[in-house]
Amino acid sequence: MRLVLLSVLAASSLALAQPRGGPPEEAITACSGLAEGTACGFTHRGNNLTGTCRKGPDGQTAACLPEGAGRHRGPPEEAVTACSGKSAEATCSFTHHDRTVEGTCRTGPRGEALTCAPAGGHRGPPQEAITACASSTAGAACSVSFHGKTLNGTCSAGPDGSKLACLPARPPQP
Known part of the structure; x- marks a missing residue:
């Protein structure tokens, strides 16, 4: 009985000591002893990932940040092509993931190329x-x-x- 109770207490304290969220342990291990900005790689859930060592929000623990992680990749190429040769505010449509999207040609907030922006933005049901x-x-x-x-x-x-x-x-x- 005491052994079971001690096991439960030990498991509980370990669970409390580990932060929720954050990078997987493999990403932290991949950057152990490496400087920030160093190329790294690790395997997580059967996927081989490569990236760069970056410090976490605590400014201390470095972890391997996979390439493309945390970056917005912009609109799909189909949305840009749909406005090729058109002017701003022209109607447009494109197909993405087997779904037809209708919208208006608009420039991005930083003056990017005209892109077919879905009518009503991304709000509401498909x-x-x-x-x-x-x-x-x-x-x-x-x-x-x-x-x-x-x-x-x-x-x-x-x-x-x-x-x-x-x-x-x-x-x-x-």
Whole structure:
């Protein structure tokens, strides 16, 4: 009985000592003894990753930051191509991840090339979710396909009482 209690207490104290979130242990080990800015690599969940050693928010612990991590990559190439040869505020459309996006050609905040910006920005449900409930009432069962996966859900109005859309019972998994 004492052994079980000691084991539980030891496991609890170890769990409390480890911070939640943050880089995986493999990323920290990959930069052990290396200077910030040094190239590094590690394996995490079966993926071989390469990157650069960077200090964490505590300014002390260095970890291997994989290439491309934490950087916004910008709009998809299809969105840029959709506005090629068009002027600002022209209507546009493009297909991305098997989904047609309609919008307006706009420049980015730093004067980037014209890009097809989705109508209404990124707010609200996708058109497929709205279409799935077009002839239904609130609370009706529905199904919608995203990225080749069919999800079952319920027709629901948005928080502002807007159009009904199919709200999946479980969010889509990447």
